[in-house]
Amino acid sequence: MSARDDLLGIGTVARRAGVSVAALRHYEERGLVHAVRDAGGRRRFPRHVLRRLAVVAAGQRVGLSLAAIADALAALPADRAPTPGEWAAVGQVWQRLLDERLRELQDLRTSLDGCIGCGCLSLTRCTLLNPDDDAAREGSGSRWLREAGHRPRGERP
Structure with missing residues (x-):
């Protein structure tokens, strides 16, 4: 097994991704990330999960719901990091969502x-x-x- 195929413990992934262990468990429950269990029943995450967590963070940073983020992640491969082209496709979908959100905010601002x-x-x-x-x-x-x-x-x- 190469270093790239290493499985990381939940604490390591949480620390490297800048999220709490509870948040990581929540993301797993929501299907945003996937873990495997070792012989002792502990969660182990492949390294590429760090990329998926970066996508979650990016989506949250621009105000997308976890449901919208989950939809985007469903279009990305679960077993590896996305390619630039795959990420660009998600970016286009998110741009449309954000454009709609901006329109809604502008309407709200003018009707307050x-x-x-x-x-x-x-x-x-x-x-x-x-x-x-x-x-x-x-x-x-x-x-x-x-x-x-x-x-x-x-x-x-």
């Missing part, structure tokens, strides 16, 4: 002083005027705000 459909009736200036709490018929919570990302830009309910 307006009505979000919560039914509070406390705003003296509401861009959507909800005096009879019409939004209540649609359900609870600030649906209009949450749904803003799913409407064409600038469109109000």
Whole structure:
């Protein structure tokens, strides 16, 4: 077995990846990384798991959910580090996700002083005027705000 094929203990991987052992176990439970068990039942990780953990960290750094990160990792090989081309494909998917997130944040920023459909009736200036709490018929919570990302830009309910 070469040094590149060495299996690393959970503490070593956690320390090298800059995550806690608990986080590493959580990532394993979520299918983001995979370990093998040695004869004593201890988790052992192949070195390439450090690359996968770097992908997890990159995704978290840009605000992606673990579900979105898991989707990306599902497109990458589980048994080796990704090639530059494989990583570029994931990067393109993430760019689209981030572009959508930026659009949602911009919509939120421009509507913060307006009505979000919560039914509070406390705003003296509401861009959507909800005096009879019409939004209540649609359900609870600030649906209009949450749904803003799913409407064409600038469109109000």
